[in-house]
Amino acid sequence: MAMTVELPALETTDGTIAPPASRRLRRWTQPAIGLLLPLGLALAWEATVWLGFSNGRLVPPPTKIFAAIVELARSGELARHIMTTLSRVAAGFGLGVLAGTVLGAISGYWTLARRLLDPTVQALRAIPSIAWVPLFILWLGIFETSKIVLIAVGVFFPVYLGVMGAILSVDRKIVEVGRTFRLSGPAMIRRILLPAVLPAYVVALRVGLGLGWMFVVAAEFMGASEGLGYLLIDGQQLGKPAQIVAAIVIFAILGKTTDWLIEIGSAPLLRWQDAFGRHSGGA
């Protein structure tokens, strides 16, 4: 069976045009290997509880977690919690990205602004962001504003640092090419600086988004009446571990999905980066 797959592949190895069938197969089997461990553990735990070696009350088996998700979904509660959390992350992420991009760009582009601004930003960055929570609640109240601001603070720092660092590390030699072709200021930004900064910016956005998801949990711990973080607290107070794990699983899915959206959204703009990998056919 394996031989029949690989024989035509052998003929095309030096042709390098069509991806051999075996490689296409490998593209699917390699990520699948990564699933073996979590799936195996889940199955083992399920079996342990099913065979009665444990009652599974504190660590619910996968079927219980799945049942909890289904139950929440059926009542429409799940969609409401997800929407609440998603909109908080979206608002906080948007705000943080905007502030981080603008201030990062100013600091990166303008030395005087960097000398003025950067020490303060770096000092603020050293404060664990959760420490702001009491102050934010005092200033902005217990409702949405304080939560969104906390998320925005979490997102701001990696985006600010990413943008500033990216602008500072733009190759001076490439900028000089722009100068020899007499690009105007705006043209220099559009044709040289933006494309040069983009890869690092995408990384900064992804780091920022990860922190946004982290901070939405913190924000929803401080007195929320809905949202996935509320589900966590609710599950703890009412002793429903299945609900807690269900919320964690949904966090994982949402976090991964939004990260993936940034990745595929930026992929067409960053095609030039992986050109080498594509042609050497490696990895």
Added chain:
Amino acid sequence: MLVLNGLGKIYPNGVNALERFSAEIRLGEIVAIIGGSGCGKSTLLRAIAGLDRATSGTVTLDDIKISAPHAKIGIIFQEPRLLPWLSVAENIGFGLSDLPADIRRQKVAGALARVGLADKADAWPRELSGGQAQRVAIARALVPQPEVLLLDEPFSALDAFTRRDLQDHLLDLWADTRPTLVLVTHDVDEAVVLADRVFVMRPRPGRLFEEIKVNLARPRDRNSPMFDSFKRRVLTALDRSLDRNVPDGDSKSTAGEAMWW
């Protein structure tokens, strides 16, 4: 005509990189500037390009004073400096953004064919070899048809075989429109094979030391006795520019270059 009049450059740290450099370079002439490191040859080129300002003296091209990059002056650096996010064709068309798209496409296609990379139009720069990338850089600089093309050690990062190849290729391209070429190099062979005149410079402060006319018809045979004698003249001048009396100095001057950092 490109006129350099008493060019001097003192850097803010007090280094006197270039002093009273004057020359007149006719349209279509090929000039090589050679000298040990620190003789101000790159400083000179950057001043002509309008990238750095000279602290004294002037550069004029057809009576226009050059103090910033100019449309009639193109430059090729030691590294290709292609923009990695643009395809080869887009890189070559980078300086033509004012032109209508169809004319631009036509010019780029012509330039690609001329440097023998028509099949690489849609490749990314990182997929090219060093020699191919430098060809693209040459095409990018030549496609706006500059009157003066400046080259800052353009082939020094390439292997010997590719270097010769590109030297011949550069002469071919030069023959198309005959721009003025000003080439900075530390390779005596390269200077003699390309240039009508070789300016030998001396360091500290950077100054014109000797000017050698290379009266050899093109194409030049690198193995001819005449070629050798011109090479020897340039080498001797180089050695004297470094205050070393080596009567039959051959490879010594290039070895000694490292001293003049």
